[in-house]
Amino acid sequence: DAGVIQSPRHEVTEMGQEVTLRCKPISGHNSLFWYRQTMMRGLELLIYFNNNVPIDDSGMPEDRFSAKMPNASFSTLKIQPSEPRDSAVYFCASSLASYKEQFFGPGTRLTVL
Amino acid sequence: GQQLNQSPQSMFIQEGEDVSMNCTSSSIFNTWLWYKQEPGEGPVLLIALYKAGELTSNGRLTAQFGITRKDSFLNISASIPSDVGIYFCAGSGYGSSNTGKLIFGQGTTLQVKP
Numbered sequence: 001d002a003g004v005i006q007s008p009r010h011e012v013t014e015m016g017q018e019v020t021l022r023c024k025p026i027s028g029h030n031s032l033f034w035y036r037q038t039m040m041r042g043l044e045l046l047i048y049f050n051n052n053v054p055i056d057d058s059g060m061p062e063d064r065f066s067a068k069m070p071n072a073s074f075s076t077l078k079i080q081p082s083e084p085r086d087s088a089v090y091f092c093a094s095s096l097a098s099y100k101e102q103f104f105g106p107g108t109r110l111t112v113l
Numbered sequence: 114g115q116q117l118n119q120s121p122q123s124m125f126i127q128e129g130e131d132v133s134m135n136c137t138s139s140s141i142f143n144t145w146l147w148y149k150q151e152p153g154e155g156p157v158l159l160i161a162l163y164k165a166g167e168l169t170s171n172g173r174l175t176a177q178f179g180i181t182r183k184d185s186f187l188n189i190s191a192s193i194p195s196d197v198g199i200y201f202c203a204g205s206g207y208g209s210s211n212t213g214k215l216i217f218g219q220g221t222t223l224q225v226k227p
Contacts, residue, residue, distance in 0.1 A: 004155075033215075043156075043201070043217040056214060091155050099205060101146055102215060104155035 119218030
């Protein structure tokens with residue numbers, strides 16, 4: 001069975017550019033989560049969706065970050081404009097329901113120069 | 114807000130030794146999860162716990178959901194080199210503001226010397 005799929009796996013961009021990260025959750029899962037991982041702050045929840053609806057976006061750092069889930073099989077996390085401090089590994093995770101165990105994708109390593 | 118304290122931060126052990134790590138919370142959780150992360154990969158779920166007092170095993174791994182609902186531990190018996198990685202606890206609490214929202218511990222880095 002396919003797990004959570006993320007693309008790209010690596011992204012290197014210059015400050016000021018727009019970055020779009022993509023996620024395909026496990027088929028049949030109703031909840032989707034975006035996390036950011038850094039050495040300093042560990043794993044942080046940015047936003048999560050239930051049935052394609054954003055439920056909690058309190059972890060989104062600022063207005064430069066936005067996330068969408070147009071359908072049950074696809075979500076994007078966009079950073080516009082990107083800054084060097086956005087450099088991190090971004091993970092997408094999905095679960096059958098928000099209170100069930102979450103399964104993580106392989107992550108996107110973002111480097112903003 | 115809720116916080117998780119995970120200890121120890123790191124461990125360097127000899128192959129064959131048993132390992133124990135734990136997490137404590139400042140408030141009650143109704144779900145405890147244990148994940149392992151290897152370099153360049155996402156966290157992989159090891160064990161999920163949903164009931165206070167629950168003791169669950171997965172091969173050489175054993176985890177328990179504390180009776181107070183504020184703590185959990187993970188034991189690894191007879192460690193092997195492939196156990197190397199970062200182990201995270203994660204918990205989810207009661208209340209609509211917390212439903213589904215996992216709080217992660219800081220991680221325990223395990224190194225195993227052959």
